[in-house]
Every structure is written in C-alpha cells, then in structure tokens.
Amino acid sequence: MAQVSKNNGEGPDKRVWMTYGGCVYDVTDFIGNHPGGSHKILLAAGGPIEPHWHDLPQRYMEKMLIGELHPSDQEKVDEIMDKLSEESDPYENEPTRSPLLKVHNETPMNAEVPADILNSQYITPVSEFYIRHHHPVPLLSKEQEEAFRLDVDLSLLSGQKQTAKLSLAQIKSLPKVEVTSTLQCSGNRRSGFNDLRETSGTPWSQGAISTAKWGGARLVDVLMLASEQLAIEQEPAEGVYCTSKSHSISSLPETLQNVQRLLDQHPNLQHIRFESLDGMLSSIDVGKALSPFGDVIIAYEMNDGILNREHGYPLRVIVPGYAAVRSPKWVSRLELAEEEAEGAWHRGLNYKILPPSVHNASEVDLEQMPGLSEVSVFSGITKVSRVVEASGDAVQRLVPGETVLVKASGWAWAGGGRNIVRVDVTGNNGKTWESTNITHGFNQPYGRAWAWVFWECPSIPATVCEDGISVELCCKGVDKAFNTQPESSDGMWNVRGLGNNSWFRLRHKVV
Amino acid sequence: MAQVSKNNGEGPDKRVWMTYGGCVYDVTDFIGNHPGGSHKILLAAGGPIEPHWHDLPQRYMEKMLIGELHPSDQEKVDEIMDKLSEESDPYENEPTRSPLLKVHNETPMNAEVPADILNSQYITPVSEFYIRHHHPVPLLSKEQEEAFRLDVDLSLLSGQKQTAKLSLAQIKSLPKVEVTSTLQCSGNRRSGFNDLRETSGTPWSQGAISTAKWGGARLVDVLMLASEQLAIEQEPAEGVYCTSKSHSISSLPETLQNVQRLLDQHPNLQHIRFESLDGMLSSIDVGKALSPFGDVIIAYEMNDGILNREHGYPLRVIVPGYAAVRSPKWVSRLELAEEEAEGAWHRGLNYKILPPSVHNASEVDLEQMPGLSEVSVFSGITKVSRVVEASGDAVQRLVPGETVLVKASGWAWAGGGRNIVRVDVTGNNGKTWESTNITHGFNQPYGRAWAWVFWECPSIPATVCEDGISVELCCKGVDKAFNTQPESSDGMWNVRGLGNNSWFRLRHKVV
Incomplete structure (x- = not known):
C-alpha cells in the first residue's frame, strides 16, 4: 500500500x-x-x-x-x-423536508404534493416541490465543492478524447436564461392502474408534479464554452502544420450557431448524455438538446434562489416538456454521443411503456421500445364544492340520479411545449362537457408552453351517485395538437405503470 | 379609359x-x-x-x-x-383525375382514397393522392409561368417595405432537400362525428390522407436567398454613410444561421405567412418554420417528378407534421410577420376545433382558440380477413358471442414528427389488445417521423356480433409522447367536425 x-x-x-x-x-x-x-x-x-x-x-x-x-x-x-x-448510513445526510409532503418512501425519498395544496401556488414553493430520488442526496464537502467541475466530453467531434472541465463560476458567467417548467414523474397517477392490475413502482396519486422557475445557462452555450476551452488548450504550436479543422473542436462554436451545419458534418451526433453525482445516467435526443426552441438549460437556480441539494445542487439539467427523469439532478458530466445513455433508466424497463398485452416484460425486446421523453397531456381536479343557493338547500338529502351543481378547479399540462388549449369537465361521465376557464398559465409562448395551467369551472351539473351523497367528476385536457386524454386506463395499462393519462376521475361528497 | x-x-x-x-x-x-x-x-x-x-x-x-x-x-x-x-367556367381547366378516387365534391374538387387502395403503396402514387381544394386549380399561361416569381416579404426586419422576387430557377439552384411526409385533411374521419350530431364539411371517411416524397428548397434557404437579393439591390453607394446594419436585411443570412440571435434581435418575428395563387392565406409559427429540425420546404417535386398542377405547381409549401391546410399549394408569397395569417382559413371557424359543449360557433370568441397546426395521433384499418384453418371451417355458421380469429392491416400517423411507437388492435371492444407488427415506416428519425407507418396483425381474437356474421375491430396508435387515441368520439365532437381521432372502428363480415 x-x-x-x-x-x-x-x-x-x-x-x-x-x-x-x-x-x-x-x-x-x-x-x-x-x-x-x-x-x-x-x-x-x-x-x-x-x-x-x-x-x-x-x-x-x-x-x-x-x-x-x-x-x-x-x-x-x-x-x-x-x-x-x-x-455509516448512506441516508444520514438527507436534507430536512417539509411535513406537508406525502411521503411514499424514505430511502430514497419519494414524496408527492397533496391535492389540497397542489394548486395553491402556480410556482410551487421549493419546500413543497415533489421529490423523486433514486439514491441518497449527494453531499459535497467544501473542498469537493471547490473542486467541482462539469465535465463536457466532446470526443465525438474529433474522434480523440477531449473533455473540458468547467467550473461553476464559468457556467454562471454565461448568459442566464430563465425557464418556467413543470416537472412530472413518469409514474404520476400510477395508483389508478393498480385498481386494474398490479404494477411495479411508487403508487403515486396526482401529486408527483410541480412547477418551478429555473435559472441557468443554455445547454448550447455550455457546449460552446467547453469547445472554446478545448480549442485554446489544444491550439497547435506556431509553425505546426494543421491539416484540417473541419472536424475539430475549434469549429464547434461556429457550427453550433448553425445547428444545421453541425448535423450535416456530424451525422453520428444523435444524443446528449448526462451523468450525475448519484450515478444516474440519462440522455436526450439531439433535436431537443440543440433546437433554439428547445430551451434546455443547465440550471443553478430554482425560484430565484440557489438550487438546493434536494433538487440538484450544484447543477441540474432542465429539459422542459420531457419526463422529469430526463432532467437529472446533480449533473456532473455531459457527453456528445451516437447512442442514448446506457443503464436501466434509459435502456431498461424502468422508463419504458410496454403494450397492455404484455404482463411479463421478459417477453419483449426492450431495444425496440423507446424510453420516455415527451409527456402526453395530463390533468387533475384538486378542489370541488357544491354551488349552494341562497336558500341553503345544500344540506338536504339527495336522490341518486338527480343533478346538483358543483364548482371545481385543477391543473393541466402537456409535454413537448404543447400549449393546453382547453380543459373539459363533466359531472355525468361524459354525457355533457363543460368548458373551464384557464386562470393561470394560458399565455405561454406557442409551442414552448413548458408549464402547467390552472383551471376552474364555476358550474358543473353533476349526477348524484348511488350512495346519495357524492358525485363523480372527470376532466380531460386538450393540447395544441388536439391530443386529448383517453376515457379509461384499460387500454393503456402497462407493467411499469407509466403514463396514466386517462380522464382524471374524482368522487366527492356533496352532502 | x-x-x-x-x-x-x-x-x-x-x-x-x-x-x-x-x-x-x-x-x-x-x-x-x-x-x-x-x-x-x-x-x-x-x-x-x-x-x-x-x-x-x-x-x-x-x-x-x-x-x-x-x-x-x-x-x-x-x-x-x-x-x-x-x-367562362372557373372550373373549365381542372386537371384530369384518377377514377380510383372517391369524389365528395367536384367544384372545388374534394376526393379521398378508398380504403382498399389506401395502403397498397407506402408512397401514394401522385394520381391517387387525395385532393382537397378550396378553389379552381390555378392555370398559368406560358407567359405567366415565365413571369412567375415567389415574393418574399422581409419588411418586418427593417421596418421598410422590402420584398424580394425569386424565380423558379433561383429556388431550384438552392440545395435540394427531400422529405417524405404524410398530409392529412383536418376533417379526415369527419363522417364518424355525423353519426353523433351533424357537423359542417365534407363527410370524409378515413381516406383524406396520403404520403409523398417531396423535393424542394429549405424554407430557411429561400429566406436567406431573398435577403441576399435585397441586400445587393440596396447596397449603399460608395461613400454613403450607413448608420447601423444590426436590423438590416443584409444581416439575415448570418442571423438565420444562428436562429437564436435572429429571435433575440427580432422578438416580433412570430409567424411566416403564405399566400397562394388561388387566394389561400395561411401561416405557421416561427418555431416550426425556422427550426433546423422542422424540415419545412418550398417544394417543386413530388415523388421524384415535377410537382403537378393538382398538387401545387409551380411551388408548394410542405410543413411536415402539420395539418395539410398549412402546406398550401401554388404558393406565390412568403412574409415574415408578427401575427398569424388573416382570413377564414387561419382565424375563422374553418380550421378551429371548438369544445364539444359549443353547438353554435357564434357563442365563442374565436380569437381565444388556436387554429390547427400539429396533428394528433390517427390510425385506420384497411383490410380484414378471417384466419381460415386447414379444415376450411370458415364457412360454418357462427354463434353471436363466440370468438373467431381474424387478421388485419392498416396505417397510423402522428403529427409533430412524433414517431408511432405502437399500434394496438382489439376484436372485443378493448377487453384485450393485440400488438401489431409495423411493416413500413418504423425507422424514421426520432422526432422527425413525418410519414405514416403501415401495420399488420396476423391473429386477432374477435367476438362475433349479434348478427352472427360480422366482427368489429378497433385500433389505436400510440406516439412517442405516448399520446393515444380516445375510445369514443363523444368527448371530442365539434361543430366543424375536425380532428376525429377516436379509436378507429370497423365492422367486417366474416361469413
């Protein structure tokens, strides 16, 4: 030794x-x-x-x-x-958490936002943002913090090993961009599947979703900074003959400005891989990563404050409109790559939606199934109350089948930046639909609507259920491509219980 | 005079x-x-x-x-x-059409592809491509052809009237790009709504959809060519003092290469408007138009031949993944714009999907409703046959409720470049689903899957209907964002009968 x-x-x-x-x-x-x-x-x-x-x-x-x-x-x-x-207990250094969150698992921490506070603020407070970890929360010592560098591996461009090391200060020196983006766990609403047939994973209700204002540097700017650093380090000594620069790192800033040319020159550039301090491996397609309309950032701020440990300190990738697993916390490495990330979270079953006919994942070739990226259209109902007339007749006994008026509010969101154009709500299982009023988040940029909307409906005719005391409401969102939510979960059940975006159903007592 | x-x-x-x-x-x-x-x-x-x-x-x-x-x-x-x-008869110069198409209207021509030939070739032959016109097909005389120029209005950039005029030869001198893209009329499958409640418009079955290989110049390259032409024409005479070029036309090529910078410099650039020889007005958002991943072209070829009059000669916009109304034929003018196109096709009711609760369009503020752009996930069944065992028992009498095996094939497509990851089919109204095999179109680039897929399923257990001679099959596609098709049309009915992407249902005689 x-x-x-x-x-x-x-x-x-x-x-x-x-x-x-x-x-x-x-x-x-x-x-x-x-x-x-x-x-x-x-x-x-x-x-x-x-x-x-x-x-x-x-x-x-x-x-x-x-x-x-x-x-x-x-x-x-x-x-x-x-x-x-x-x-040592690997979980001994976990952050302190808000008692308001509903904890499904302690180690690693998985906690959702209860329905009664989910819609209380459009920007979720940091302490009430849902938590979905796969490992203990990394803790950096003072020395580790100072030594922290974001590795940016650009080897794919030159065919030689070339990794830049960027300090936090360098990343913060880039233009700061702010993106208000909703993040949602891919298993949100999984519990709704379990009534049909068991799935594996945390039985989330509707609360594995939250919205924050993220601040950071554009991914493209980080790549350009990395290429500049490498180009300076590797500048040939004077007099050295340089055969061609067309595929060298030093041409990256120019080609990144012109993404079309970069793609033409490097057709094997297909993915950007992320690696995190907790071992998480993830990647996104180059179309999302490099599009000037994709708004992918390397974030160091959340809701105007320094990103905290819980949500990714010192750096977190934010990939708006994608499943949150593609926005890894504690990111320590980026890599230009030909293939998507290795590992269970990208290539394994964990984040793949199999067909409803498959009850045993070993029956299928997982390589033929894409991992999750963009999210489909989701919505939820968080508050319901009876519309009471002046005579105060709300306390009377109700007859099953009769119609009462209720008001309700909730949220809706679609991935891919697809604006929510409408949320419909019904109190009679879809016989008639009411249009709702979007109260927050309606005026997001077209095709870059990364955050949820809040809605409310002042008057919904609802049929009293057999029990004589409750009604059942359903809602469905419609996105700008006019994708909507399917009526039932039956046709979308899958082994891992992912992507359950059937009509949101809520039974509510009105007496 | x-x-x-x-x-x-x-x-x-x-x-x-x-x-x-x-x-x-x-x-x-x-x-x-x-x-x-x-x-x-x-x-x-x-x-x-x-x-x-x-x-x-x-x-x-x-x-x-x-x-x-x-x-x-x-x-x-x-x-x-x-x-x-x-x-004069404005329709006296219409092109000759294939007798294979099913004509809904003669003037203007609206004709769909019958189900039995819809899937016969992956690339639809030009003569069998569905036709949806709003006006007579423009006819250019030899002189008009020679005088034809594509006007490109870049006034928004400089605040001064600046329109370039590009000849066909100039547009053809740009790098040719080929895009295989499906086009679908927004009213495809409208007839399925009419069973529920009357809608206005052509009662299309499933055949207002076709796929071609389009060849042309990138929209971005056309804009750059236009800006170069204007810059040369307007170059200041020597010695003339030029105050600033930062917002001038001559900086467009550079900023178009770097779309991010263009958007930063011109935040009012939000739409690209199109105008056609037949008077059609349309527009698309700048995010689709300028993204290096958007693949928008000004086409002059269709299936390797010269674009014919029927489908847009001399020039047609192709906006892959958007409703076909945004890919106008016979385009004669482009314009950078702050607001979307004027006119009924963009701002009016014609291409707007209203909520199911609205039976009278005058009840709603159309300005609050977006026009159609990206298309949701669609699919159809075009062929069904009974799987006959060696004993030849297919001719026997069937008992309602018993199960027979059938095979089926069809198509599926989603807008926005979202790859179809799966098509499911059921013969028992969704009690069980079979996965199908994608036979064509599976390996399209991720997020740029502009064309349909074909699928087939060799063995589907199907329940014999009450009549003892038929079965009912349903199919639903799933796109890469795991959007899928809703079970019923009820919750998506709308006055104009647009966007009917509920499960495709087909009753088929098996005896």
Whole structure:
C-alpha cells in the first residue's frame, strides 16, 4: 500500500494506481474515460477503491491489473470497510423536508404534493416541490465543492478524447436564461392502474408534479464554452502544420450557431448524455438538446434562489416538456454521443411503456421500445364544492340520479411545449362537457408552453351517485395538437405503470 | 379609359391606375403591399379590375380614389363582364383525375382514397393522392409561368417595405432537400362525428390522407436567398454613410444561421405567412418554420417528378407534421410577420376545433382558440380477413358471442414528427389488445417521423356480433409522447367536425 500511495497522480510520471479486493490497478489511462467523471475516480487515487464504490465494471478492470496488494494491507482495508458499514448510513445526510409532503418512501425519498395544496401556488414553493430520488442526496464537502467541475466530453467531434472541465463560476458567467417548467414523474397517477392490475413502482396519486422557475445557462452555450476551452488548450504550436479543422473542436462554436451545419458534418451526433453525482445516467435526443426552441438549460437556480441539494445542487439539467427523469439532478458530466445513455433508466424497463398485452416484460425486446421523453397531456381536479343557493338547500338529502351543481378547479399540462388549449369537465361521465376557464398559465409562448395551467369551472351539473351523497367528476385536457386524454386506463395499462393519462376521475361528497 | 390606360406602370412617372365600378384609383403605392402579391395586382394595370377580382377591400380603396370613369367606358367594361360570365367556367381547366378516387365534391374538387387502395403503396402514387381544394386549380399561361416569381416579404426586419422576387430557377439552384411526409385533411374521419350530431364539411371517411416524397428548397434557404437579393439591390453607394446594419436585411443570412440571435434581435418575428395563387392565406409559427429540425420546404417535386398542377405547381409549401391546410399549394408569397395569417382559413371557424359543449360557433370568441397546426395521433384499418384453418371451417355458421380469429392491416400517423411507437388492435371492444407488427415506416428519425407507418396483425381474437356474421375491430396508435387515441368520439365532437381521432372502428363480415 505504501508503494501504491506514491502513485496518486502527483508523482513525476503522474501514474494513478488503486487497489480493489487485494488487486492493484493502474487506472491512469482510464481516468478520462470514467463514466462517473475523472474528479470522482481520483477520490481513490493512491489508495483503496472500496470506500468509494462497489460494483466495478470487471471488463474494464482486467486490462488495468498490474499486481497484488500485500495481504496484511488488504486486511486493513477490510477493517476500514467493516467500520464504515457499521457507522455509516448512506441516508444520514438527507436534507430536512417539509411535513406537508406525502411521503411514499424514505430511502430514497419519494414524496408527492397533496391535492389540497397542489394548486395553491402556480410556482410551487421549493419546500413543497415533489421529490423523486433514486439514491441518497449527494453531499459535497467544501473542498469537493471547490473542486467541482462539469465535465463536457466532446470526443465525438474529433474522434480523440477531449473533455473540458468547467467550473461553476464559468457556467454562471454565461448568459442566464430563465425557464418556467413543470416537472412530472413518469409514474404520476400510477395508483389508478393498480385498481386494474398490479404494477411495479411508487403508487403515486396526482401529486408527483410541480412547477418551478429555473435559472441557468443554455445547454448550447455550455457546449460552446467547453469547445472554446478545448480549442485554446489544444491550439497547435506556431509553425505546426494543421491539416484540417473541419472536424475539430475549434469549429464547434461556429457550427453550433448553425445547428444545421453541425448535423450535416456530424451525422453520428444523435444524443446528449448526462451523468450525475448519484450515478444516474440519462440522455436526450439531439433535436431537443440543440433546437433554439428547445430551451434546455443547465440550471443553478430554482425560484430565484440557489438550487438546493434536494433538487440538484450544484447543477441540474432542465429539459422542459420531457419526463422529469430526463432532467437529472446533480449533473456532473455531459457527453456528445451516437447512442442514448446506457443503464436501466434509459435502456431498461424502468422508463419504458410496454403494450397492455404484455404482463411479463421478459417477453419483449426492450431495444425496440423507446424510453420516455415527451409527456402526453395530463390533468387533475384538486378542489370541488357544491354551488349552494341562497336558500341553503345544500344540506338536504339527495336522490341518486338527480343533478346538483358543483364548482371545481385543477391543473393541466402537456409535454413537448404543447400549449393546453382547453380543459373539459363533466359531472355525468361524459354525457355533457363543460368548458373551464384557464386562470393561470394560458399565455405561454406557442409551442414552448413548458408549464402547467390552472383551471376552474364555476358550474358543473353533476349526477348524484348511488350512495346519495357524492358525485363523480372527470376532466380531460386538450393540447395544441388536439391530443386529448383517453376515457379509461384499460387500454393503456402497462407493467411499469407509466403514463396514466386517462380522464382524471374524482368522487366527492356533496352532502 | 384612354387616359387610364396610359398609367399602366410603364410611363415615365411609373404611376399605376385602375378602374372599378366606374371609379378610377391610383394604386401605385399599394402595389408592394398587395396581399395577393404585386405581380397579381399588376394584371389590371391601366385597365378595369373587374375581370380579375371582385370583393375588393373598401377600406383600402377609398384612400386611392382619384376620379370617375366616363360612363360609356364603364358600359364597355360591364359588357365584357357579362360576356365573361356567360362564357367562362372557373372550373373549365381542372386537371384530369384518377377514377380510383372517391369524389365528395367536384367544384372545388374534394376526393379521398378508398380504403382498399389506401395502403397498397407506402408512397401514394401522385394520381391517387387525395385532393382537397378550396378553389379552381390555378392555370398559368406560358407567359405567366415565365413571369412567375415567389415574393418574399422581409419588411418586418427593417421596418421598410422590402420584398424580394425569386424565380423558379433561383429556388431550384438552392440545395435540394427531400422529405417524405404524410398530409392529412383536418376533417379526415369527419363522417364518424355525423353519426353523433351533424357537423359542417365534407363527410370524409378515413381516406383524406396520403404520403409523398417531396423535393424542394429549405424554407430557411429561400429566406436567406431573398435577403441576399435585397441586400445587393440596396447596397449603399460608395461613400454613403450607413448608420447601423444590426436590423438590416443584409444581416439575415448570418442571423438565420444562428436562429437564436435572429429571435433575440427580432422578438416580433412570430409567424411566416403564405399566400397562394388561388387566394389561400395561411401561416405557421416561427418555431416550426425556422427550426433546423422542422424540415419545412418550398417544394417543386413530388415523388421524384415535377410537382403537378393538382398538387401545387409551380411551388408548394410542405410543413411536415402539420395539418395539410398549412402546406398550401401554388404558393406565390412568403412574409415574415408578427401575427398569424388573416382570413377564414387561419382565424375563422374553418380550421378551429371548438369544445364539444359549443353547438353554435357564434357563442365563442374565436380569437381565444388556436387554429390547427400539429396533428394528433390517427390510425385506420384497411383490410380484414378471417384466419381460415386447414379444415376450411370458415364457412360454418357462427354463434353471436363466440370468438373467431381474424387478421388485419392498416396505417397510423402522428403529427409533430412524433414517431408511432405502437399500434394496438382489439376484436372485443378493448377487453384485450393485440400488438401489431409495423411493416413500413418504423425507422424514421426520432422526432422527425413525418410519414405514416403501415401495420399488420396476423391473429386477432374477435367476438362475433349479434348478427352472427360480422366482427368489429378497433385500433389505436400510440406516439412517442405516448399520446393515444380516445375510445369514443363523444368527448371530442365539434361543430366543424375536425380532428376525429377516436379509436378507429370497423365492422367486417366474416361469413
């Protein structure tokens, strides 16, 4: 171990060794390629990997094996690990949370916004924004914060390894853009499927959705900054003959300004991959990422304040109009890529909507099914009350089948920037529909309506149910492409319980 | 009239006079502003307007009144008009049409593709492409063809009247782009609404949809060419002091390459308007028009041949993924604009989907309702047959309620470039769904899937109907945003009968 510790990247030959399970590896050439980012792998430079990670990719490791650790040194490592596992709780540094949220799971935290406060403010307060984590919330020490760099891997453009490292200050020096965007968990309203047939995942009601004003730098500007940094570093010495610059990093700012040319020159540029401090892997298609109308940002602010740990400090990707899983928190690495992200969240079952005929996911070829990106049209009802006449007859007994008047309010949202043009509501299972008034969010830019609308309807004829005391309301939103919500969940049930956007149904007591 | 005829724009002072209804107008200053394009208004230069148009906008005309025509001259005009109205049939020059099309209306021609040939070829042959006209098909004389120019009005950028005139040869000199795109009439499947409640418009079945390979120049390239032409014409003479070029036409090529900058500099640029030789007015939002991922072209080819008169010769706009009304044929004028197109087709009821609660369009404020742009997800079944076992038992009598196996095929398509990820089909009204095989069109670029898919399903359990001889199949498509088709048309009925994308239902005899 004494010998290993000298190879910590700071010696004269800059080699980096690490140990794992009694073996010694020279990882020097791998550092730039590490999917978790080089700053992360360097945490273990000159020492044991165990305290930092488990589940190493064996196919990479074998090539880097250079020797064995002395057994007594490995025993010391094992002792440290035993002690750590006794002492440490990976969730011991979770942020404090609002008691208003309805918690489905503590570790990782999954919590939704209860219906009674979901619509209380158009911009959800930070403390009441729904939480859907896959891992513990990363905690950076003061030193780690200072050392934090966003790795931007542009290797695809030149065919050579080229990763820029951008500091927070550099990213904040770019023009700040503000985007008010709704985020929704892909499993929102999953509980509605479970009545039909069991699905896997958190049984969200309608509250896995919230809206914030995000502030940050345009993704395109971040890529341009990264390419400028690399171009300066790699400028050929004077007198060196430069064969062609047409595919070099230094031409990126120019081609990014002209996205059409970039695509023509690099037809293999199809995805932008994201990697996060918690290990999350995700990606989006280049059409969304680079469109001047896509509004994708690398955010460092939320609701005018510094983005907090819970929601992604120091940096979070915001991909408006896409399922929230494509807006990863704690992002530490961007990569221009030919293929979508590796990993369960993009290629696995987790975020894929299978056909209703499939009850066993192993029956299908997941590669033929796209992962979630844009969101379909959703809506919900959060408040209902009876319209009481002056005579105060609301307390009378009601006869099943008779009609009473109620008022209701709620929300609606569609992905892809598709404006909500209308929300319809019915109190008689669709026999007649009432148009609602959009009270908030109506005037969003055409095709860039990234945030929800709020609606209210002052008078809905509703049929009294068999029980004589309640009515059932349904609502459906309509987006600018005139997509609407299907009547029932039956035809859209899927193993993972994703994308349940059937008519929102709410039974409500009116007596 | 002799005096009028001298003011035909070719005199020394270039004044242009015209007469209408006994009055004489000096229209010189109006020519550049004419919504029909200046080449069109000049047809009447130095003579009577009557043979060319009726329904002149009075608010414009009053300001230009300069005198009265001698009564005997007006009598001559009236005689000409009487003769013209006796002789001329505006529909006398219609193209020859395929007898395979199912004609709903002759003047103007509205004809759909019968189900039995709708899916026979992925690229619809030109002669079998559905036809939906609003007016007679324009016929250009040899001279008119040679004189034809596409007017491109860029006045919005500089605040001064600036219209470039591009010849066909100039447009064809731009890089040719090919886009395979489906077009669908917004009223496709309207007949399904009429069973519920009467709507206005052609009672299309499922055949007001077709797919072609369109060839032409990118809209963005046409705008750049126009700006270059104007910049050259208006280059200041040497020594002339030029205050600022930041908002001038000459900076357009540069800013169009960088759309973000163009939008920052010209926030009032919101729409691109189109005007056609037949008087059609239409527009699209700037996000679709200028996005490098929008694939909007000015087409002059269809299925590798010259675009024919029926489908828009000499030029047609193709706006992939939008309702076909936004892809106007015979386009003669483009204009950068702050507001969407004037006219019934954009702002009127014609292409607006009202709520199902509205039975009388005068009840609503049409300005609050967007015109159609992107299309929702649609699908159809075109062929069904019973799966006959070797024993040949298909001819037996069937018992209502029993299950027989059928196979079926059809099409599906979604607007906005949203790929069809799946088509489901059921023979028992949705109790169980079968996944279908996509046979054509599956591998379109992500988010730029402008054309339909074909699907087939080899084995669908179908319940025999009450009549003992037929089954009812339904299908629904699912797009990449996991929008799907609603079960019934009830909740989407609208006065104009647009956008009927409920489950496609087909009753089919199996005995």
